[in-house]
Amino acid sequence: MSYMPNRNRFAIQTFSLSRKFGDLVAVDGIDLSIKEGELFSLLGPNGAGKTTAIKMLCCLLKPSSGTATVMGRDIHENPMAVKQIIDVSPQETAIAEHLNAWENLRLIGGIRGVAKKEVKKRSEELLEMVGLARRAKGQVRKFSGGMKRRLSIAMALVSDPQVLFLDEPTLGLDPQSRRGIWEHIAELKGKKTIVLTTHYLEEADALADRIAIIDEGKIVALGTPQELKDSISDMRVMVVKAKNLPSDAIEGLKEIYPEVKVTEGGIEIRAKELSFYEIVDYLRPRGVAIQSTSLKQPTLDDVFLHLTGKELRE
């Protein structure tokens, strides 16, 4: 019988989980509690410590200090028991290139001890779900990047794991492929515990029940997407579309409003108190041709910028 999550229990708990590489602290004492059936996202820029955290939870990397449990099984003391109930879709495309899609699924099902009949049944369902049923016997080295990622996710599901780790599942994909994968992930919501790492805030916003924003190995904020946005609800965001924006004008503006983000075709300014006239009067004498100004709701990007002083894609 398929696993049914119990929302009253914790699937993952970390206790001051840390990992150092020489002098570099990649993960710095994180404490997390993730409930069964939750889709939990670790959001942060490259190098924030997301993948290192996942590797420790998957028993691929030993913590320097602290520990964690997955479905009550300690990653230090009982890694084999943890490995029995998890699966992972790694950041890079982790598939056997000379095998076909069907054989890749059979490989993962086989090494995870799933009976052959069950692997066959699940593979048919999964290939259908990720839209690869017609390419099941095609060599995967000829697949596009999006197809490989979809197969990689299907491979992580073939053992019907209780806890699924998706490490940057849409990294480097075009927007259409990304949205396709989001749909597949959304279908899994509530059926298993999912830990999703991403540096695409739209991804976390669209999919996650809760988000932990991670920066330089530390959790800097934790909550539902709405809670995180509400945490800066007193902030106002002004979008200025303009031409001829010299860098010294932007730097000067940052002295008045510290949170200025350069966007395509303009800037976004965040502050509790924003003066439309002050901004316009500052920019115009510096030769900036303002095309439009508007106010917008804070996004997770704004939350991240506010908390860390940097942008997610830096």
Added chain:
Amino acid sequence: MRFAELATRNFKEMLRDPMYMGLEIGIPAGFLAIFWSLGRNMGDESFLTTTMLVPGVAVFGFAFLLMFSAMTLARDREGALLSRLLTAPLKPRDFILSYSLPYIPMVILQIAVCFGVGALLGLEMPGNAGLVFLVLLVMGICCVELGMILGLLFNVNQASAVGSIIITLVALLGGIWIDLKVLGGVFYDVGNALPFAHATSAARDIMMGASFSSIAPDFYWVLGYTVVFSALGTFLFRWRMVE
């Protein structure tokens, strides 16, 4: 038997790589034909007879197998696939078996190619064919196990470079083209300490009618290396499983 699925995958990857399969058959067949031709032109005094060449070229071919097995494992390690596989509840010995077992049919294929081409070139063998096969099989497994160690210690480029050095070492010190006694001195000592010349010598002696007891020290020398390399590979895999 979870490792069987991974072993099957590794075997299929080999079979589906035309360049690998071409080299697997082409290297022993090509070397055998070239040195046989050289020996024939050198006249009756030549060391390069089919009886001397066939086991020697088989051992030489295993050195290439060593390099290929090292590169396959190193490639999987560098890519994300091995990381994914390492999250499965498999033990280090399962991984070593999964990566080394698929090469045993390749060892057998190389032996078959050497003896097949040898037969076409007029090979005569009064000795026990089964014993020759056993000695060469153990030597082949020994090379694959050493390949596992290299694949666990080095990246693809390094494994290729170290593999090339070992191929040269086998060619010079494996008693294949040059008698170790002729080399003498430190070269003799090093060649004699390594397993390759022992396998070459044992296989040749059996082919010429020697009994197992007379080649037993050589055989056990090769077997000892195989056991040590296998244990070391399993230990290294355990170390690599949790970085």
